[in-house]
Amino acid sequence: MVKRVAILTNGGDCPGLNAVIRAIIRSAEQKNIECYGFINGYKGLLENDYVKLNNSKRSSGLLNKGGTIIGSSNDINAFRMKKVVKGKITYVDKSEQCIKNLKKLKIDCLFTLGGDGTQKSARDFTKRGVNIIGIPKTIDNDVPCTEVTFGFNTAVQTATDALDRLHTTAESHERVMILEVMGRYAGWIALASGLAGGADVILIPEIPYDIKKVIEKIETRNKIGKHFSLVVVSEGAKPKNGEISVKKVLETTPGLDSIRLGGIGEQLAMQIEDITGQVTRNTTLGYVQRGGVPTATDRILSTEYGYKALELASEGVFNVLVVQQNGRLDFVPLDNVVGNNTEIGAASGYTERTNLRKVDLNGDMMKSARAIGISFGD
Numbered sequence: 001m002v003k004r005v006a007i008l009t010n011g012g013d014c015p016g017l018n019a020v021i022r023a024i025i026r027s028a029e030q031k032n033i034e035c036y037g038f039i040n041g042y043k044g045l046l047e048n049d050y051v052k053l054n055n056s057k058r059s060s061g062l063l064n065k066g067g068t069i070i071g072s073s074n075d076i077n078a079f080r081m082k083k084v085v086k087g088k089i090t091y092v093d094k095s096e097q098c099i100k101n102l103k104k105l106k107i108d109c110l111f112t113l114g115g116d117g118t119q120k121s122a123r124d125f126t127k128r129g130v131n132i133i134g135i136p137k138t139i140d141n142d143v144p145c146t147e148v149t150f151g152f153n154t155a156v157q158t159a160t161d162a163l164d165r166l167h168t169t170a171e172s173h174e175r176v177m178i179l180e181v182m183g184r185y186a187g188w189i190a191l192a193s194g195l196a197g198g199a200d201v202i203l204i205p206e207i208p209y210d211i212k213k214v215i216e217k218i219e220t221r222n223k224i225g226k227h228f229s230l231v232v233v234s235e236g237a238k239p240k241n242g243e244i245s246v247k248k249v250l251e252t253t254p255g256l257d258s259i260r261l262g263g264i265g266e267q268l269a270m271q272i273e274d275i276t277g278q279v280t281r282n283t284t285l286g287y288v289q290r291g292g293v294p295t296a297t298d299r300i301l302s303t304e305y306g307y308k309a310l311e312l313a314s315e316g317v318f319n320v321l322v323v324q325q326n327g328r329l330d331f332v333p334l335d336n337v338v339g340n341n342t343e344i345g346a347a348s349g350y351t352e353r354t355n356l357r358k359v360d361l362n363g364d365m366m367k368s369a370r371a372i373g374i375s376f377g378d
C-alpha cells in the first residue's frame, strides 16, 4: 500500500507544473497519503534536499502559478556524474545514492514531471527497483506515446498572441515578419501557432525548406496586393541540404542535451531581405513561451494528469507514463516512451536513438494548413 509519495520537476520549466503538483497533493490528501517534493529535480534527489508538500500552505495558489515551486534542473544525470581526478575527467554512477535517499524517506512512489530526458532517467531508475510514475511535461509536445504534454497549449497561446501583434505591424509597414519559436527537434509549436495566428509560411524541423519556395509564397502575396507576410520558423528547422542552426554546444555530462538551438529566424530574415528587397524583421520569442500563467486548457490537463498519477500509484501501477490517447487519460510503460534508448545512464539529450514525437505530416493540422495555402517551404 502506498503511504508516501514524492514529486520532482526536472528539465526546462513550463506552465502547468504547479497545477500538476497541486493535483497530486490534493488527491493524496483525500487518501491520507503523505507527499514530499525533491528540490531542483534529480539534483534534490541526489542531495537529499526535499520539502513536505501536503498539509501545508504550499498547496495553495498553485493552479495558475507559472514555474515550479520545487525548482528544476537540467544538468544532472545521476547515472553519470562528472568527477575530476588529478585533472582527468571520469564519470561515476550516483544512482545508488538517490535510491538510498528514497528509501530513507520511505517513498513508495516517485512522480517524475519532465520531458524525454527526465523520463529516460526515470526509466533507468525503475530498472534499479524504484517505483516511478512519469508525467509528460514540455512546451515542445514531443514526448512519445501521448497526444499532448502539459505546457504546450500555453506556449502555443503565447506564440499566437505574438503573431497577432506582428500581423498588425507587418501590415502597417508592408514587411515580412518572422517569428522564431521553440520546440527543439519537433515543429509542434510552430505548426499550431502558425495555424492559430494566420501565418503564411511555417517552417518546421520535419520538412527541410527550400528558400526559393518561401520567396515564391511571399512574392505571390505581393502580386495579389498583400504586401506583407508572416513566417513562423521553429528553432530546429533547417534548409534543404543545410544544417540546423546551433547557438552553442555546451560542455555537459554525457547523457544530457548539449545543443542550444537558435538563430534560424535571423538568418532567414537576412536571406529574405537580400533576395526580395522587402524589409524583413525577425522576432525570437524565447523564454516567454515557458513562463507565466498556464491557459485554462493546461490547468485542466495538468489537474487530470496529477489526479491520474496518484490514482495509478494507489492502485500499485508503477513504471508507467501517464498519457492522453484518443482524448482519454491512459498510461504506457516507461520502456515504450524511451524506445530503443536502452542503455542505462546513456544519452537522454538528442541523438539518433532519442524517441521523440515529431509532427505527423499526414495529420489533420498539416492537412488543414496545406489546404488553406500555408507554405512549408517544400
Ligand code: F6P
Binding pocket: 012, 074, 115, 138, 139, 140, 182, 183, 184, 235, 260, 261, 290
Ligand atoms: O524543451 C523546452 C525548451 O524550451 C526548448 O523548446 C528549448 O530548445 C530548450 O528548452 C531551451 O533549453 P534551456 O532552458 O536549457 O535554454
